[in-house]
Amino acid sequence: xxxxxxxxxxxxxxxxxxxxxxxxxxxxxxxxxxxxASIVREIAFGLAVDDGFSPPPESxxxxxxxxxxxxxxxxSAPRHRRRLTHINAASDHRALPVSExxxxxxxxxxxxxxxxxxGSVDYAKRLAAQLEVPLAPLEExxxxxxxxxxxxxxxxxxxxxYVVHTLYGDATHTVNDKLCRLLFLLGTLKDHxxxxxxxxxxxxxxxxxDRRTQPYDPVTQRYVAALFEAVGTDRMxxxxxxxxxxxENAFRCPTxxxxxxxxxxxxxxxxxxxxxxxxxxxxxxxxxxVELFRRALERRSGQPVDNAFVEKYRSxxxxxxxxxxxxxxxxxxxxxxxxxxxxxxxxxxxxxxRAAGARRVFAAAAHGLFTGGASDLFTSSELNGLVIxxxxxxxxxxxxxxxxxxxxxxxTALVAAAIGAAHGDG
Numbered sequence: 001x002x003x004x005x006x007x008x009x010x011x012x013x014x015x016x017x018x019x020x021x022x023x024x025x026x027x028x029x030x031x032x033x034x035x036x037a038s039i040v041r042e043i044a045f046g047l048a049v050d051d052g053f054s055p056p057p058e059s060x061x062x063x064x065x066x067x068x069x070x071x072x073x074x075x076s077a078p079r080h081r082r083r084l085t086h087i088n089a090a091s092d093h094r095a096l097p098v099s100e101x102x103x104x105x106x107x108x109x110x111x112x113x114x115x116x117x118x119g120s121v122d123y124a125k126r127l128a129a130q131l132e133v134p135l136a137p138l139e140e141x142x143x144x145x146x147x148x149x150x151x152x153x154x155x156x157x158x159x160x161x162y163v164v165h166t167l168y169g170d171a172t173h174t175v176n177d178k179l180c181r182l183l184f185l186l187g188t189l190k191d192h193x194x195x196x197x198x199x200x201x202x203x204x205x206x207x208x209x210d211r212r213t214q215p216y217d218p219v220t221q222r223y224v225a226a227l228f229e230a231v232g233t234d235r236m237x238x239x240x241x242x243x244x245x246x247x248e249n250a251f252r253c254p255t256x257x258x259x260x261x262x263x264x265x266x267x268x269x270x271x272x273x274x275x276x277x278x279x280x281x282x283x284x285x286x287x288x289x290v291e292l293f294r295r296a297l298e299r300r301s302g303q304p305v306d307n308a309f310v311e312k313y314r315s316x317x318x319x320x321x322x323x324x325x326x327x328x329x330x331x332x333x334x335x336x337x338x339x340x341x342x343x344x345x346x347x348x349x350x351x352x353x354r355a356a357g358a359r360r361v362f363a364a365a366a367h368g369l370f371t372g373g374a375s376d377l378f379t380s381s382e383l384n385g386l387v388i389x390x391x392x393x394x395x396x397x398x399x400x401x402x403x404x405x406x407x408x409x410x411x412t413a414l415v416a417a418a419i420g421a422a423h424g425d426g
Contacts, residue, residue: 110159110160110195110423111158112131112133112160112162112419112423113136113154113161114128114131114133114135114136114162114164114419115135115136115138115152115161115162115163115164115189116138116163116164116165117138117140117150117163117164117165117178117181117185118140118172118173118181119166119170119172119173119393120165120166121135123164123166123202123390123391123393123412124164126410126412127200127412127415127416127419129412130412130413130415131419131420136153136154137152137153137154138150138151139151139152139153140181148181148184149184150181150184150185150188151188152188152189152192155192156192156193156194157192157193157194158193158194158195159189159193159195160195160196160198160423161189161194161197162197162237163182163185163186163189163197163198163200164202165178165182165200166178166201166202166203166391166392167182167203167204167205168205168367168369168392170393170395171396179205179224182199182201183227183228183231184231186199186232186233187231187232190231190232196235197232197233197234198233198235198236198237198419199228199233199236199237200237200415201236201237201238201239202238202239202391202392202411202415203239203339203367203391203392204236204238204241204247205224206220206221206223206224207221207238207241207242207243207246207247208221209221210222210242210243210246210250211246221246221247222249222250224250225250225251228251228253229252229253233253234253234254235253235254235255235256236251236254236255236256237255237256237258237415237418237419237422238255238256238257238258239260239366239367239389239391239414239415240257240258240259240260240338240366240367240389240391241257241338242338242339243285244257256422258411258414258415258418259292260366260411261289261292261296263389263414264293264336264364264387265293265296265297265299265300266300267364267387268297268362268364268387269301271332271362272297272298272300272301272303272305273302275331275332275359276303276331276332277297277301277303277305277306277331277334278305278307278308278326278327278328278331278332278333278334278358279291279293279294279297279307279308279334279336280307280308280309280324280326280328280333280335280336280349280353281307281309281310281336282309282312282335282345282346282348283309283311283345284309284311284312286309286336286337286338287307287309289336289338290309291307293334293336294306294307306327306331308325308327308328308333309324309325310322310323310324310325310348310353311323312345312348322348322351322352323352324352324353324355327356328356328357329357329358330358331359332359332360332362333350333353333358333360333362334361334362334363334364335349335350335353335361335362335363336363336364336365337363337364337365338365338367339365339366339367339368339369340365340367340368340369340370340377340388341369341370341371342371342372342374342377343374343376343377344376346363346365346377347377347382349363350363350380350382360384361383361384362383362385362386363383363385363386364387364388365387365388366388366389366391366411367388367391367392368388368389368392368394368406369392369395370395370397370398372397373395373398373402374398378399378401378402378405385405386405386407387406387407387408388406388408388409389408389409389410389411390410390411390412394406394408
């Protein structure tokens, strides 16, 4: 027999020190190569399975009964199971339950914690009732210099946390203040060990500024998305944004967009069974939204529903156009938009429908901002009814008589379903 080379002796010593195996190094080039290959397999297995955790300690008995590596066998099944058991039992909060096939965390096993910031508590309470979970306690403090802080009053380590806040300006907080408070709370929950944090935003601010319309314009929606991601937001749940494609392009984290077409179709289905309906978009940009509503209304009512849209151009804050494309004569027009600000867009569309011979005109929108009270909208005789969703509290600037003209639809069941799906899906 030839004397064992220095390299082969080193291989044998390294294997014995690293893995506690007392087997002597075999002589010959073939034995040395086999030992080197075995070391590479052990190291590769550790990098692939351990995810940064050290292997569990092995008893002398387990070392004696451990099957040896043979030929092309990458690893043995018993050793694979021991590694996974060690990861699951680790005390580090990153060690979540894993699947042996996909190694994906089962997020539904984490407790659901639902928080709400001031200005959105009433909505969140109804949402909590839909989910049959309590609203988690939260402290909010404002300081003399205008700064503020928010913190959870329960442990959140390992929790699947959801924060509800609708981002519009009101008499108490500006839209920017609300956005800042939400970002800070999301970051706080992440810092204190929440497994995942989700922003539940019935109305997302700056969603209309999703593209450049003038030279050197900002794309503010993209910057807002970067802020959410910077504080560690794992998912966004939003209701009826201005442009869903722009939303998905702006955010890199998963986004769940809740469409309100079915909600409004359910409300107007009884009307559609008795009258000929035309679904109208107040501008060309909302045609896809109105088409979803038209199909849903047609399906729910069992009656044909036509569509139309109104020509609209905006430049320098000035709106022009007004031609109606589609037939509404002798029919009931339902104008659907994503939001109502001043109400001028809806009024222009309503006047166009009336001028084209519509019998009755209704208007619907997911978000009722009613900027400046939208007084012209409520005093106009062009509309037979106005329907909005409850994503935004009705402003106090609207007089009681005008409030009586509003029909407000509850969206909490839709949002609760989205939270339930996200909690179960991970």
